[in-house]
Amino acid sequence: MSKSRKLFTDSKKVTPSGVNSPVRYFDPYPFFTKKANGAYIWDEDNTRYIDFCNAYGALLLGHRRKEILDSVTKQLSKGTLYCTPTASEIELSKLILGNFPSMDKVRLMNTGGEATMTAIRLARGYTKKKKIIKFEGCYHGAHDSVLVKAGSGSAHNGISVSDGGLDEVSKNTLVVEYNNIESLEKTISKNKDIAGVIVEPILANMGLILPEKNFLSDLRKITKENNIPLIFDEVVTGFRVSPGGAQEHFGIRPDITTLAKALSNGFTISAVGGKKEIMNLLSPGGKVYQASTFAGNPISVSAAISSIKTINKMKNKLYSKLERFNLLFSTALDDMATDMKIPHQINFTASMFQIFFTHKPVIDSKTSKKADGKKFQKLFRTLLKEGVFIPPSQFEVVFLSDAHTENDLNKTLDAYHSALKSVKN
Ligand SMILES: Cc1ncc(COP(=O)(O)O)c(C=O)c1O
Known part of the structure; x- marks a missing residue:
C-alpha cells in the first residue's frame, strides 16, 4: 500500500474527508506531499511530479524561491x-x-x-x-x-x-x-x-x-x-x-x-x-x-x-517568458487534440490555461459546466500517472511558474499526449 493511501486512511479519522480544503481531495485519495522545490513536488512515496497546480496560482515564482x-x-x-x-x-x-x-x-x-x-x-x-x-x-x-x-x-x-x-x-x-x-x-x-x-x-x-x-x-x-x-x-x-x-x-x-x-x-x-x-x-x-x-x-x-x-525587477523577462511558454504549450495541445479528433476548447492567457472537452466555446459558467467532466477526470489521472500534477478539477486552471523550463514543458506535453489518448478511449 502506498504511503499516501495509508496517510489518507489516517487523515480521515481526524479531519473531515481527510483534507483541510475541499479541492485538495480527488478519487480515490490525494497524494500526500513530502517536499517541493522549483517546478517540482514530491509525494510521500518519493514520486516526483512537475507541479502545474502551483498552490492554486500562488507560486508564480515557483517553490522555495x-x-x-x-x-x-x-x-x-x-x-x-x-x-x-x-x-x-x-x-x-x-x-x-x-x-x-x-x-x-x-x-x-x-x-x-x-x-x-x-x-x-x-x-x-x-x-x-x-x-x-x-x-x-x-x-x-x-x-x-x-x-x-x-x-x-x-x-x-x-x-x-x-x-x-x-x-x-x-x-x-x-x-x-x-x-x-x-x-x-x-x-x-x-x-x-x-x-x-x-x-x-x-x-x-x-x-x-x-x-x-x-x-x-x-x-x-x-x-x-x-x-x-x-x-x-x-x-x-x-x-x-x-x-x-x-x-x-x-x-x-x-x-x-x-x-x-x-x-x-x-x-x-x-x-x-x-x-x-x-x-x-x-x-x-x-x-x-x-x-x-x-x-x-x-x-x-x-x-x-x-x-x-x-517580480518588478524581472518583469520584462518574466511575463514574456511565461506568455511565450503558454502560447507554445496551448497551441501544441490544441493541435494534438485536433489531430486526435477530440472535441475540445482551450482557453489561455498570461500563465494560465485550461482544456474543456466540449464542441462549444467556453465563455461562462453554463458553457463550462457543459464540458465533459468525466473526460477531464481521466485526463487528470493519466497526467498524474505520467508525473504531472495539475489541479484536480475542471473548475480550476493550470498555472505555469517561472521555475518551469522548456524541458518540463516538453515532458508535460508528452504526458498530455498519453492523457488525451486515455480520454479518447
Ligand atoms: C479569485 C479568488 N478570490 C478569493 C479566493 C479565496 O482566497 P483564499 O482561499 O485565500 O481565502 C480565491 C481562492 O482560490 C480565488 O481564486
Whole structure:
C-alpha cells in the first residue's frame, strides 16, 4: 500500500474527508506531499511530479524561491509576530500602491476570503446599501455573501448555496452570468439597493474563462454611471497577469481591489486597497470594522516585499517568458487534440490555461459546466500517472511558474499526449 493511501486512511479519522480544503481531495485519495522545490513536488512515496497546480496560482515564482526564502529567514531571526506596526508594513504598502495606481491606500490581511469579505463590507459601509452583485462561477472565498453560485470547489462539489449559510445573507447576493452585460444592466435597473459589484476580471474558477471584448470596460462604465463601487477580485490575477494585475493588463481602474496568492509567493497574506474615501472608512478611523491578530505579520510581509521586488525587477523577462511558454504549450495541445479528433476548447492567457472537452466555446459558467467532466477526470489521472500534477478539477486552471523550463514543458506535453489518448478511449 502506498504511503499516501495509508496517510489518507489516517487523515480521515481526524479531519473531515481527510483534507483541510475541499479541492485538495480527488478519487480515490490525494497524494500526500513530502517536499517541493522549483517546478517540482514530491509525494510521500518519493514520486516526483512537475507541479502545474502551483498552490492554486500562488507560486508564480515557483517553490522555495531563493530571494523569498532569504528575506523570510532574515526576518525569522528577528521574531515572527509582534502585533504592533512595523516599518516593513509601510514598505510593502508602498510597493503595492506603486504597482496598483487604482489604490490610494491598502490594508493587509491574511487570506483571499478575508480580503473579499472586507471589500464587500467596505462597499456596503460606503454606499449604506445592502445588495451585492456577483457573477455566476466567480469564486471569492468561503463566506456567506459570495458562496452563491460560486466556482472552484463549490461548483466541483455541486454546492450552489452552502448549507449553514443564512438565506438572509444570500438573498442579498444577486447573481448574473459572466460576460453578459445586458443581464447586469437589467439587474441594476431593477434594484436600487446595490452596494457593489464584485468580479474576477479573468474568471479562473470555472476552468479559465476570459472576459469578452468590452465586458470589463462596459462593467466599469455602468457601475460608474450608477455610482456603484466596482470590486476587482485579483486574488488570482494580481501579479500573475502583470505586475499591476488584470487592471493594468486591461487598463481599467476599479474602486476596490483584493490581492492574495502571488502577492507573497506562498505565505499567508492578502490585501484590500482602493480609493481613500472608501479605505478611510476602516476602523479605528472609520466605522467599517476589520481586524486580525495575524494581519501584517512580519514573516508574510517580508515574503511579499521580496516577491514584489523580484517580480518588478524581472518583469520584462518574466511575463514574456511565461506568455511565450503558454502560447507554445496551448497551441501544441490544441493541435494534438485536433489531430486526435477530440472535441475540445482551450482557453489561455498570461500563465494560465485550461482544456474543456466540449464542441462549444467556453465563455461562462453554463458553457463550462457543459464540458465533459468525466473526460477531464481521466485526463487528470493519466497526467498524474505520467508525473504531472495539475489541479484536480475542471473548475480550476493550470498555472505555469517561472521555475518551469522548456524541458518540463516538453515532458508535460508528452504526458498530455498519453492523457488525451486515455480520454479518447
Ligand atoms: C479569485 C479568488 N478570490 C478569493 C479566493 C479565496 O482566497 P483564499 O482561499 O485565500 O481565502 C480565491 C481562492 O482560490 C480565488 O481564486
